[in-house]
Amino acid sequence: MRMRIVFAIVIAFWIMLLTRIYYLAVNSNAYYEEIAEQNVIKTQYIPPVRGLIFDANDKPLAVNRLGFSVAIAPHLTKKAEILDGEIANLVSYFSDLNATKIKKEYIKNDSPYNQDYINVVEFIDYDKFIPHFAKLSLRENISINPSSKRHYPHNDLASHIIGYVGKANQQDVQNDQIAKLTNHIGRSGVERFYNSVLQGVEGVKRTKVNALNEELEQLSYTPPSSKNIKLTIDLELQEFITKVFGNDAGSVIVMDLKDGAIVAAGSFPEYNLNPFVTGITQDEWDKLIKDVDHPFTNKLVNGLYPPGSVVKMGMALAFLDNGMSKNDGYTCTGTYELGGRKFRCWNSYGHGFVNLNSAIRESCDDYFYKSSQKIGIDAIVPILERFGFGVKTGVDLPNEFLGTVPSREWKMRKYGKSWFQGETLITSIGQGNFLVTPMQVARHTAMLATGLNITPHFLKSIDGVDVDFTPKDDIFSKFEKSQLPYIRHAMYEVANHPKGTARRYFTDTNVSVAAKTGTAQVVGISQTEKKRMREEDMLYLQRSHAWLTTYAPFEDPQFVITMIIEHGGHGGSAAGPKVSQIYNKLLEMGYIVKKSKK
Structure with missing residues (x-):
């Protein structure tokens, strides 16, 4: 009787094991293939540059100033000496940067699961940045990317008509994929009314990467796009x-x-x-x-x-x-x-x-x-x-x-x-x-x-x-x-x-x-x-x-x-x-x- 019970347990165990093997090897094949592909193929969404606003005679009312953003490599929170050194180096070049704020922003976004560089400076003007570009670009923990900043050349003229672009809040980011990428959104005037037109469409870059997130091959690229608008005002x-x-x-x-x-x-x-x-x-x-x-x-x-x-x-x-x-x-x-x-x-x-x-x-x-x-x-x-x-x-x-x-x-x-x-x-x-x-x-x-x-x-x-x-x-x-x-x-x-x-x-x-x-x-x-x-x-x-x-x-x-x-x-x-x-x-x-x- 006892042997029968033992045999029954052994048979039940093998049935469960074979069922699990079947589920993993056959039934869940599509699911794990998708997971594997995600690990191998990286999809990167590229923020568009906001469309320009002109008056009726093509004079600019809202433009984008060109510059650069700065990001620091992830997983340096526990390597305080390296992180502080990179931040100190940045501040030495650009004295108006706040080292405390940069470090706080970095730590807030650093995560063991994040493999991307962490953006710590949104914008530095092109003319101000370019003298230091070569030195900064050689630092392996620093990533420099093109960036833009909204600018209104006439300051307060027609301010209530043009409106302004401001930083996106949490609700904006949840409701708007572009705001999540650009971190800005139209807040008033035509900047807000025509925000969906001006902010444009994100670009998509698909690349093959290895386990260390190193890029092996670019598979496809769709550039971001945006539209300009012309107003009736003269x-x-x-x-x-x-x-x-x-x-x-x-x-x-x-x-x-x-x-x-x-x-x-x-x-x-x-x-x-x-x-x-x-x-x-x-x-x-x-x-x-x-x-x-x-x-x-x-x-x-x-x-x-x-x-x-x-x-x-x-x-x-x-x-x-x-x-x-x-x-x-x-x-x-x-x-x-x-x-x-x-x-x-x-x-x-x-x-x-x-x-x-x-x-x-x-x-x-x-x-x-x-x-x-x-x-x-x-x-x-x-x-x-x-x-x-x-x-x-x-x-x-x-x-x-x-x-x-x-x-x-x-x-x-x-x-x-x-x-x-x-x-x-x-x-x-x-x-x-x-x-x-x-x-x-x-x-x-x-x-x-x-x-x-x-x-x-x-x-x-x-x-x-x-x-x-x-x-x-x-x-x-x-x-x-x-x-x-x-x-x-x-x-x-x-x-x-x-x-x-x-x-x-x-x-x-x-x-x-x-x-x-x-x-x-x-x-x-x-x-x-x-x-x-x-x-x-x-x-x-x-x-x-x-x-x-x-x-x-x-x-x-x-x-x-x-x-x-x-x-x-x-x-x-x-x-x-x-x-x-x-x-x-x-x-x-x-x-x-x-x-x-x-």
Whole structure:
């Protein structure tokens, strides 16, 4: 009996052994072949050099400075004398390197399983490195590789449009294979919006290596590639608008009405892009974010302001869409009473009888109070949203804000409270909770000037291939298009009629301009005051923002210029002279072409 048990155990053992041999030799053959191949064939991913950014005339806006990176051989952590010697040698050549940081970076990445050299210096400028190249290249523990660093030759010019490249964080590396290779990624502006285009595609090098990771044979090589982009902005014009804007805070947009191409734009103040490539200090960051003029905010798409009177054209279209006539009018006495509360017109003496044309021309608040009360907020909001407010413009900049068009539903959702009639009045003149971005106002003005659904944009071409932004004819109804001439005529009189709120500021402009001024209050002023305090008598941060949105030439609309000057007071006086200079520059540079008279 015992012998049988022994035989059974022996037979069971041999069956298990033969089964295992079969599994290893036959069944797992493919798996171990793959493992063996991985041990023999090394695949190396090569980071691409980031694509360049040019202006419309091929002038560089973002380039790559050439240089070298330095790596140290692995497995030297336990050989402190050799490691410290290599680091000391590097620092002797380049005194701005920090030996402590280099050693810390090396130890963090050293591993028994890693056979690759460990990168310890990302970039040293070509001219600085080349005198020491020969000596360093002879050191067996040092590996020198070509490297590049993003550079912005114009420092702060158009900083919010171009954006910057910064170091990739852990999440970036996890989500983006290229960021893992380059250790950098687009952080703002078109650098971020078109990051996938600019960063390119990695190269792949497959080589046969031995057990010591020594290369025996190159099997295949696919070089890395990237694409350059050209923007619509004109560097010369960009420099001009920056000079014209001066030390004021705010933004300006100059848009071509053919297809929405933005030939110049700025969010002011601007900031130097270059320090962000390698990382700025905490002191530099604190200075930026604590500045009362918010230089780090892209005011083109992230600046939220009450639109003030620049919304009155859209309001007028809503009135016409809901049964009012261009000839309907009221007598403005300077105040309008509702529910025992008086709502003030900016002209405390009143405008007398006003209709749609004169109300826009002279920016009469009373006309919009009474018309909005007649139509109601529910009929107004959908029109404003369709014509560009409370929605994204589609501009190619990251994190564009929506703004706010107040409504019954919006208030109930946000505050859980009912809508009051007085809020309709305040909304009708672009105040209260109404918030827009400068880009929305520019697009809205472009729609009025052309009758088309225009998408503002900065991209012109990718690797020499133009990108199509042809406007769509799908925004205005047939009736609304028939009403646009009345709106346009009123805007023309704003800049050309003796009573126009901007007339005096365009007398020296060499093209005919259609315009609308706006004053957006920053602080509430009691409506019980018959005559409000003058802007110049208020503290700077309490002064109203000054809006001016325009298009020209009136007879043949070619460009929109929208400008807001923070705490500038009155739109006409603060922005008018600046906008006039820009139109004259557009004419001088050949952007605006006057039609010859027959």
